[in-house]
Amino acid sequence: MDLDLARKILAEQPFSRLLGARLTAFGDGEATLEVDIRPELLQQYGFVHGGVVSYAADNTLTLAAGTVVGPGLITSGFTIDYLRPATGEVLRAHAEVVRAGRTRVVCRCDVSTVSVDGDETLCAVAQGNIAVIESKG
Template identity: 80%
Template sequence: MNEIADLEQARVILAAQPFSALLGARLTAFGEGEAVLEVDIREELLQQYGFVHGGVLGYAADNALTFAAGTVAGAGLITAGFTIDYLRPARGEVLRARARVVRAGRTRVVARCDLSTVEGGGAPALCAVAQGTIAVRQAA
């Protein structure tokens, strides 16, 4: 299994994802069963009512869940599936996805993610929750 040593190595993996680079995503925490991914909220990421598009929240949940799993299972991972529940419109300056491993098995890792927005350095406002299953890819 390919190990992910630390936050810096995880950031290299994130930077290798063209879509993540397009969104300007960044990892701010990685380790001990947890990962935090952030995206600055800008006009191009909004839907017609001025809220962050649900697809952006889904992206953030998907990647945060997988990176959290990577803290315990290494780099050979792929999302098997996830669900997301939108709780309130997402608006603010920063979208933050904080994911935690619930259970790590040999072939699957289950994780949960809280998605919040932050405005002006204030308290995070929870806008969505997600749960996912991450598959550990077997070497061919």
């Protein structure tokens, strides 16, 4: 699977379109997804809602898996630890494959925020188990 196909798959997800998610890097066991932080994605304290942070981790874990096993994947489970409130201009999730098997791919993901000055702050870490639901060919 290449970057263009991965972007097409992301664009087919209504929720990803709603959030304005964009795939900025894809290949060699890694993927990076970004979402611009805007008021409607915040919770009552002014931080990015945990559901948005989880979405970013979930999709990026699966996208990273897709770099090594192709499309036809679905998240079978993941854990996330929120380290600090997410504030800034951009939410950035970067995932990498830990181990790719025939039916499961284990990945880990760092979710950071990017300030207007370009400084990154780690706000969550996640690990996921991605199920292969379709074979490559």
